[in-house]
Amino acid sequence: MTDVDRVQGTITRLDAHFNGLGGGALVDVATDYLTRLQHALDHCTYGERVERALTRAVADVAACAGWSAHDCGDYARAAQLRNQALQAALLARDPIAVTRAWSDLAAQAEHAGRPAEAARINRAALSERHVRAQPLIASLLHARLADCLAQTGDPKGMGRQLAAAEGTYDRADIVGAASWLAFLTPAELSGLAALAHQSAGLYARAEEQAARTLDLLDVRFARNRAYYTVLLAELQLAQGDLDRAAATVADVQVAGVASSRIAARIERVTAAAHAPEGHRDDAR
Template sequence: MPPTGQFHLAVLPGRTTFEEELMGAEVNSGRNTSLEALLAEFGYTHEQLADEVNRTAEQLFGKPANCTDRHVRRWIAGDVQRPWTQYLLPLQEIFGRGPEAMGFLERKSSKPLPTPAGPVQVRNADSLQRRTFIAGALVATLGIDQTPGHGRLGSSDIERIQGTISRLDAHFNGLGGGALVDVAVEYLLRLRHALDHCVYGERVERALNRAMAEVAACAGWSAHDCGQHERAAQLRNEALQAALLARDPVSVTRAWSDLAAQAEHGGRPAEAARINRAALSERHVRNHPLLSSLLHSRLADCLAQTGDPKSMGRHLAAAERTYDRVEVTGTPSWLRFLTHAELAGLAAIAHQSAGQYVHGEGHAARTLELLDERFTRNRAYYTVLLAELQLAQGEYERASATASSIRMDAVSSSRITARLERVTEVIRSQGGRT
């Protein structure tokens, strides 16, 4: 799994020549048939594997490994029993196997796989270990490790991929971004690998690109939930590119809407409003009432931020009217969060942006009354919003009680945690109870 940050290896020699590569590596007497079989199984040529090692190394270490097809030939020929770590770790990521399973021999002189260098506090190390454990468990639970890496893909493979995407979306709505961002990014890489190395027809190709757009969008919101805004922007751009390649109008509209949200959260509500208006003008949106309702709600918040409360009200009303035409059957997994409760919550957000705190509080309270129990993350978000709206009215005791009711132990979202901390700090500064 690719780490979230750049790791500096404790043992990462800078040798790039083959004479230096052989230093410290004993000569093997036999051909590495295990590695040779893996290349055949995954469909790699020597040059393609070298390129994949460099790409994976850049994700792991922040720079390529300078691997060439000659390195690969020497590994297969058995000239090197165990490659340097700068090659070995990417190989493990690519094939999902340990060194011995790839035909490399254990050397008594070999050092253990490196860990991130630099002083790390115990608290942070524990947190990292916990996130790594959760992410590893999610890979297995969500079925990401079953993504095909070679062979011919058909409709059954697409169905399994869609099932995994549904589980990704449900996890985000239930628990938040947290460890999910790395898991979603890993799944995106696996789907890209399938797109590059599997055999399929045009229909499956479009479905794969649509799946990549959906996963990139989920990863983008997860990154946003973790406060990783640059990463979120990059992932949302990837989602748009994949949606365009899929030639899927709904996926394209979703990608544009997410980029509008990116602009809004970046302090550019007028830009976000223009994007949402353009998305609403597309013909296919008229036949997709749930998507239309979401776009109207998000546009309403943008207009509130630009000082146009009348237009905000019109679009909130349009969101309600459009939602009345929604049919539950056939709803994409990423849109299943948009219930009557969520619609009230989006109205509360818009009223908060417009400075209409009493109306906003009413909508937020209605959201919490209607919200399904499975949306743990969203419940925490709207409870914090309710406390913010109460604070804005000077209701410190009520805000304190609201904030105290929030349980963040079941939610993994630094974005929500940061907002709750700000609410708590304001309450404390006013002498309120928490």
């Protein structure tokens, strides 16, 4: 168990590095560490308690690696890693790890253009009894479900889920939360609300929430600051405010952040904001 404690310390650092650096700086490190843990499971001697703890660690690292691959735009690799995370979570018989894996697979389905499927996964996760005792996780599930409902044309459902996310978050005990949930702050809740309103086509409201996110965001979340600054520029662009979008995207702080997804979005917004006058309608 001393070895397992050391592994958990590494997982905490991996999660923190993702928030600070982005997936491009982490994906190979995380997948290499995942291989090492799987080798330990296959070649070391241990009792049932250690086996379950190591398998849970595999689930945690695979989930982190999955988000890192996603951040790099390698969605096939992300899907493989997320399936590994779910398998390990099931083998570890850890309901929280299983819920995390399902939530990540829901995010993957949403990104692939299947918001109804993502909504079903999130609803199923929320219906699990143990989630009622995990308000921080429940808050995240509600916020992600809100975005799914916005994409499926249910703005009222979106509003209810965002309200549930805030109400549930207010009951959460942030102290001692798992390291993978460290990103879920009031700033992030506002950012998730901005994404949901963007999906609903409510760009002005989404812009307000994205700006609030940036005001609240902690300095340690450099990757997320870049992400939401680009989102703010995209929302300004969607409203036809090309000058403000150009100024916002030029202000994105990318030093030390390695995320090909964010870099690609910066390029798209920059190109659209500086498009010739005759092409500006298309750029929007």
